Amino acid sequence: MARSKEFDSTEALAAAVEVFREHGFAGTSAGMLTDSMGIGRQSLYDTFGDKWQLYCEAVRSYAASEGEAHLHALSKGPKAIDGIACMIHRVVQEAERPCLGVGSLSEFGSSRDDLKGIHAAADRALRSALTKKAQQALAEGDLRRDLDPADAAAFVLANLAAIRLAARGGARPAQLRSLAQTLLQAVR
Secondary structure, eight states, X not given: XXXXXXXXXXXXXXXXXHHHHHHTTTTOOHHHHHHHHTOOHHHHHHHXXXXXXXXXXXXXXXXXXXXXXXXXXXXXXXXXXXXXXHHHHHHHHHTTSOOHHHHHHHHXXXXXXXXXXXXXXXXXXXXXXXXXXXXXXXXXXXXXXXXXXXXXXXXXXXXXXXXXXXXXXXXXXXXXXXXXXXXXXXXO
C-alpha cells in the first residue's frame, strides 16, 4: 500500500523558492533543498521531479506571487501615478531579499525555453497592467507627454530590475530610495 505524503507540498515549494532566491540554481544542492523543505530526497523527486523541474515550478510560483503583489500595489492611490509609485516603492522596500525573477534571468538569460516561457507570461501580465496605468497617468496629466505608455512601462520595469540588482550588490536603502525617486522623476 502506498504511503500518503507527510508534508505540505505548497509549504515545501515556498521553502524551495527561498533557497533558489538566495543561491540560484547552480548554487543550490539537492541537500540544501531537502533540508529547507523538510522532506527526503525521494519525496522531492516523487513530488517535484528533478531539480530543474522544481526550479521552474519555484520560478513560476514566485512570478505569480510577485505579479499579484505588483498588481495590488498598482491599484493603490487615487491617481494612476500613485499606483506606479507604490509599486516602485514596494520593490525598494523588498529589495534586500533576492529576486528569483531577476536572479533566474541573470543566471540563464533566454537559453532555456521552459524558463523563457515562464518569464514571458509573467512579463506580459505585468507589462500590460503597467502600460494601462501609464496610459491612465498620461490622461491624468501625470506622465510626460513625450513618453509612449508602453515605453514608460518598459522603462519602469527595467529600472525595477536595476534597483533589485543594486540592492543585491550592496546598495544601501537610502541609495535605493534615491534610485526610485529618480525613476519617478524621469517619467513625470
